[in-house]
Amino acid sequence: MTSRPAPARRFLDLAVAQMGPVHLADSRPSVVARLVAMLREAHGRGARFVVFPELALTTFFPRYWMPEAEAQERFFERSLPGPQTQPLFDEARRLGVGFYLGYAELTAEGRGFNSAVIVGQDGAIRGHYRKIHLPGHADHKPEAPFQHLEKKFFEVGDLGFRAFDTDGVRMGMCLCNDRRWPETYRVMALQGAEVVVLGYNTPSVNIHWDEPAHLRTTTHLISLQANAYQNGIWVAAAAKCGTEDGHHMIGSSVIVAPSGEIVARTTSEEDEVICVRADLSLGEHFREHVFNFAKHRRPEHYRLIVERTGAGNPLP
Amino acid sequence: MTSRPAPARRFLDLAVAQMGPVHLADSRPSVVARLVAMLREAHGRGARFVVFPELALTTFFPRYWMPEAEAQERFFERSLPGPQTQPLFDEARRLGVGFYLGYAELTAEGRGFNSAVIVGQDGAIRGHYRKIHLPGHADHKPEAPFQHLEKKFFEVGDLGFRAFDTDGVRMGMCLCNDRRWPETYRVMALQGAEVVVLGYNTPSVNIHWDEPAHLRTTTHLISLQANAYQNGIWVAAAAKCGTEDGHHMIGSSVIVAPSGEIVARTTSEEDEVICVRADLSLGEHFREHVFNFAKHRRPEHYRLIVERTGAGNPLP
Numbered sequence: 001m002t003s004r005p006a007p008a009r010r011f012l013d014l015a016v017a018q019m020g021p022v023h024l025a026d027s028r029p030s031v032v033a034r035l036v037a038m039l040r041e042a043h044g045r046g047a048r049f050v051v052f053p054e055l056a057l058t059t060f061f062p063r064y065w066m067p068e069a070e071a072q073e074r075f076f077e078r079s080l081p082g083p084q085t086q087p088l089f090d091e092a093r094r095l096g097v098g099f100y101l102g103y104a105e106l107t108a109e110g111r112g113f114n115s116a117v118i119v120g121q122d123g124a125i126r127g128h129y130r131k132i133h134l135p136g137h138a139d140h141k142p143e144a145p146f147q148h149l150e151k152k153f154f155e156v157g158d159l160g161f162r163a164f165d166t167d168g169v170r171m172g173m174c175l176c177n178d179r180r181w182p183e184t185y186r187v188m189a190l191q192g193a194e195v196v197v198l199g200y201n202t203p204s205v206n207i208h209w210d211e212p213a214h215l216r217t218t219t220h221l222i223s224l225q226a227n228a229y230q231n232g233i234w235v236a237a238a239a240k241c242g243t244e245d246g247h248h249m250i251g252s253s254v255i256v257a258p259s260g261e262i263v264a265r266t267t268s269e270e271d272e273v274i275c276v277r278a279d280l281s282l283g284e285h286f287r288e289h290v291f292n293f294a295k296h297r298r299p300e301h302y303r304l305i306v307e308r309t310g311a312g313n314p315l316p
Numbered sequence: 317m318t319s320r321p322a323p324a325r326r327f328l329d330l331a332v333a334q335m336g337p338v339h340l341a342d343s344r345p346s347v348v349a350r351l352v353a354m355l356r357e358a359h360g361r362g363a364r365f366v367v368f369p370e371l372a373l374t375t376f377f378p379r380y381w382m383p384e385a386e387a388q389e390r391f392f393e394r395s396l397p398g399p400q401t402q403p404l405f406d407e408a409r410r411l412g413v414g415f416y417l418g419y420a421e422l423t424a425e426g427r428g429f430n431s432a433v434i435v436g437q438d439g440a441i442r443g444h445y446r447k448i449h450l451p452g453h454a455d456h457k458p459e460a461p462f463q464h465l466e467k468k469f470f471e472v473g474d475l476g477f478r479a480f481d482t483d484g485v486r487m488g489m490c491l492c493n494d495r496r497w498p499e500t501y502r503v504m505a506l507q508g509a510e511v512v513v514l515g516y517n518t519p520s521v522n523i524h525w526d527e528p529a530h531l532r533t534t535t536h537l538i539s540l541q542a543n544a545y546q547n548g549i550w551v552a553a554a555a556k557c558g559t560e561d562g563h564h565m566i567g568s569s570v571i572v573a574p575s576g577e578i579v580a581r582t583t584s585e586e587d588e589v590i591c592v593r594a595d596l597s598l599g600e601h602f603r604e605h606v607f608n609f610a611k612h613r614r615p616e617h618y619r620l621i622v623e624r625t626g627a628g629n630p631l632p
Contacts, residue, residue: 163631181546182499183617186620190621191627206605208606209604209605223545261534289525294627298472299624302622305622314480315507
């Protein structure tokens, strides 16, 4: 082994707070109370940052066909924090614990986004993200067992994939389907992200083709593992899972090390907190050697990634 | 489930021919005889395409410090096929079996590349690739247990990542370390590649830092699995492995389905053939739905991938 000084070790006490189902009948205050309870549990176990799911405040409403106006009235946040979510922000500041939260965002102009924020240990918003890789469809599919209407209720995010400095850590974020696209992680790693956090709602049934059910979890995990490794970053992913009003979603919330190894994983499909002491310097080994981007990347050969959207013919 | 016609099924009978060690003292004809024997075995088991390793004709010579001229004389091919490799091409044509082969290429101008070819069932070369992501170093590291001198002996490939049509299949290829870079697969998938083939020589010891030994196999596998899935392609990877003159390399040659699942894997560190009947239409499910690039990709948010080489500051 080449003798060289090891990078100084820095740690992030990181938790994932998976959520069990949020039913249509569940009130917003009852959901926020669950989030606050998990924030406290994570803090009690030493965490300084907690990752909550995508659309954490409501049921996964894109499964229901309804007019936009109705969805916006019932499921979207006009401000964050707002009157009903303020207790979560207050508790974060009181405990000195940052968090990531996914929610449906309604702008003053009436635009809808599937969004997330990173909140610092002082309770202030440090980063804002609007989901870019919207899955599903915009039309009504009455023959399907349920809908996946993200392309109806949300616009494509317009804030890009960005890294944010929060409490001494450079953190990126994304949402659900973004985690299956390697571009997501790479763009944030190219901004020096050390940790990428995300929430997801992943139905156990693929409405588009007869995908074997076990693949829903397999593909979730390998996507997180390979992209953590290939960028030398920690990845923490929080599910909303279990059966929401008869609709089952996968669990398997995980924290993945820059080695690509799953180092913490939920065992239930209910509210459940998992924690690790994440060694941020571990990623530096990968980023200094096999994934020393400056030394090894060859962007002149990657141009098709931005020059084409869909697949085309072989290069001449 | 939405009722829709399944894509017509197309199959590729695909084999990986892993190689045990090639020692410094092994002659080129003895190595070619091993390749021919595995080509025949694969053919006898129904294969129509066989994937051989990187630098299949020689030991992994970048582990040794020596002058370029000496390396070129001993280990590089001035033509392919050449007098010593012609028997492999002849046997491929006789059997009607295509193959991928990695070799050290010396051009007429004296330039060295770590290269590979795809050869059709008629024994003619259909595609040519020169390795882009060269790992290791160019300087002598006498304190290391061995060298990794790919940056000394080879120039960065100048042919790009391309897909080639061969015997009715659109195939891409890469070499070893390329398999850890998601850009590799994406650029070929954007050209409609259905299968990506590659060979590798991966030392069991990382000379750059004290990487836990088991990670060498873990990271190899998750890279192949996630990139197969994220592009909806088959990936076939052939190791040269076992102990070459005291230097151990990992095995675990695999064939990975577009689901990200390992569907065939070697169990030895010797010459070993594995085969699958690869259903090419399986990838179409992924490419039509979750990875429908035309519908879901957002290149306007990927620009950093080509605008930066190394990592920099967060976007403003």
